[in-house]
């Protein structure tokens with residue numbers, strides 16, 4: 001594949017565009033399938049989930065993983081509360097409030113010492129450049145509050161690249177800081193009554209499209225090396241780049257979010273847990289121009305040498321659409337390893353893939369002990385996909401012998417209607433993927449290719465339609481690892 005270059009730096013590619021408009025031959029009512037119910041199989045992470053009073057599953061209580069957040073701010077309790085207006089902010093949509101937000105956080109950090117603080121953003125349109133959060137801190141957006149990202153790139157100053165990437169993801173050297181940023185923190189909450197954080201990312205997408213971007217775009221929200229992070233009950237719009245990026249974090253809960261970006265906005269991933277553990281993502285609606293959720297852990301030799309995995313992650317009740325990318329992606333940056341991930345109750349439509357594993361030669365690392373259960377999809381091109389990378393490397397010093405190790409992937413209770421083809425499972429050249437289990441998979445109204453395409457991928461398949469590839473046929477050997485419960 002072509003290796004596009006600007007200023008000597010490889011560019012991150014948005015997912016490939018659809019080659020042709022989708023043609024509908026037959027639509028089976030998804031509701032027929034949704035009406036069927038069955039408790040998900042015993043999940044590896046089930047023990048970590050505390051049942052909580054929930055809503056709308058038809059089973060009464062819904063499991064929540066929100067207990068991963070162990071800070072004091074869940075119920076909004078903090079010793080000190082103040083409004084950003086007290087620090088001179090003006091919610092007129094044109095006044096820059098960068099200094100006001102920075103003053104507010106600094107003042108509350110001092111005043112709330114010990115008991116923590118809560119900064120309220122009332123209804124209004126609050127234009128700001130980047131500001132940092134602090135520990136034991138809650139940013140609360142009232143109904144009607146809109147934080148707007150500055151249109152001046154200098155209000156998104158440059159910071160050092162992440163060690164596990166070795167450079168900015170898109171351009172060499174430093175990268176623009178995120179709009180809302182935090183580093184080395186403990187107990188940070190961003191929540192509200194569905195207020196909005198709007199990155200106004202179009203300016204950045206245009207710099208990307210017209211190839212005049214000098215430095216890697218900023219995220220909407222990034223937390224680095226932080227523990228006990230809770231992001232809930234807000235709407236996030238128009239991120240310049242990946243929307244929510246917890247990296248080197250532990251005990252992260254991201255729930256009840258609406259994340260929106262135009263479906264062609266480049267690299268506007270929804271939520272990207274990266275080299276992070278004990279992460280809970282639940283009850284989110286996401287539509288964007290890239291993966292709704294992408295689990296990552298660093299890039300090539302930089303990710304290998306930092307060696308921080310992503311593990312113990314639960315992703316549940318996420319729904320949405322991304323026409324050129326996937327519902328839940330693993331990688332392609334996964335060089336620190338990814339393990340112990342449970343993905344369940346996904347609903348994905350009009351998308352390129354529901355679930356995709358992306359790796360490459362030079363990545364090293366591993367993806368193992370992954371369970372994907374109860375996925376419903378409509379009008380998806382390649383329902384499940386394991387793909388090779390597209391020669392997307394940090395630089396040319398990557399280790400060509402560093403192959404990713406992929407094993408123990410369980411994909412169960414999958415219903416897809418009106419999909420374009422059967423799964424495509426291709427290992428990276430030179431690697432063999434083992435322990436791949438498919439159980440109870442029904443893909444109907446397939447429009448183009450009913451043959452599974454498998455290459456160097458081995459395991460078993462039970463109760464799978466259409467018939468799986470030879471590499472996954474149960475050939476009479478012991479199948480307790482992939483059998484019925």
Ligand SMILES: *[C@@H]1O[C@H](CO)[C@@H](O)[C@H](O)[C@H]1NC(C)=O
Pocket residue numbers: 102131132159181182183
């Ligand atoms: C915000 O935090 C980053 C990373 O710790 C730091 O480089 C930057 O100077 C901070 N910005 C402000 C305004 O304090």
Ligand SMILES: *[C@@H]1O[C@H](CO)[C@@H](O)[C@H](O)[C@H]1NC(C)=O
Pocket residue numbers: 184185186225
């Ligand atoms: C991560 O943050 C903690 C403080 O919470 C700090 O002690 C530690 O040095 C930080 N680690 C790195 C690699 O910066």
Ligand SMILES: *[C@@H]1O[C@H](CO)[C@@H](O)[C@H](O)[C@H]1NC(C)=O
Pocket residue numbers: 192193194232233256
């Ligand atoms: C957050 O959203 C959930 C689900 O919609 C709701 O139950 C909860 O009350 C909300 N919390 C706040 C503080 O609005």
Ligand SMILES: *[C@@H]1O[C@H](CO)[C@@H](O)[C@H](O)[C@H]1NC(C)=O
Pocket residue numbers: 194235258
């Ligand atoms: C929050 O706001 C978004 C955008 O307006 C809306 O789509 C979503 O339904 C709202 N969420 C709740 C829980 O009201």
Ligand SMILES: *[C@@H]1O[C@H](CO)[C@@H](O)[C@H](O)[C@H]1NC(C)=O
Pocket residue numbers: 202203204206207210212
């Ligand atoms: C590229 O996009 C930016 C942001 O919209 C704009 O300011 C700039 O004029 C554009 N440059 C070119 C060469 O089109």
Ligand SMILES: *[C@@H]1O[C@H](CO)[C@@H](O)[C@H](O)[C@H]1NC(C)=O
Pocket residue numbers: 153207212213214
């Ligand atoms: C990119 O760099 C050029 C040349 O230094 C400069 O003119 C331009 O303003 C920069 N663009 C941004 C968005 O910072």
Ligand SMILES: *[C@@H]1O[C@H](CO)[C@@H](O)[C@H](O)[C@H]1NC(C)=O
Pocket residue numbers: 044045312340341369
């Ligand atoms: C898979 O993940 C679960 C949950 O973290 C863990 O209990 C189990 O030991 C893991 N299995 C293997 C083979 O590592």
Ligand SMILES: *[C@@H]1O[C@H](CO)[C@@H](O)[C@H](O)[C@H]1NC(C)=O
Pocket residue numbers: 037038039040057317344345346347374375376
């Ligand atoms: C499967 O996921 C859907 C959401 O896509 C949810 O409504 C349904 O309750 C789940 N089924 C089971 C058995 O949990």
Ligand SMILES: *[C@@H]1O[C@H](CO)[C@@H](O)[C@H](O)[C@H]1NC(C)=O
Pocket residue numbers: 033036037038374375412413414415440
């Ligand atoms: C197969 O999976 C679907 C979707 O989750 C579910 O509704 C159905 O009950 C499952 N069937 C069996 C036999 O487990």
Ligand SMILES: *[C@@H]1O[C@H](CO)[C@@H](O)[C@H](O)[C@H]1NC(C)=O
Pocket residue numbers: 458471475476477
């Ligand atoms: C079943 O397939 C596996 C993997 O291809 C192979 O290693 C094993 O020998 C086969 N067992 C039988 C009984 O054919």
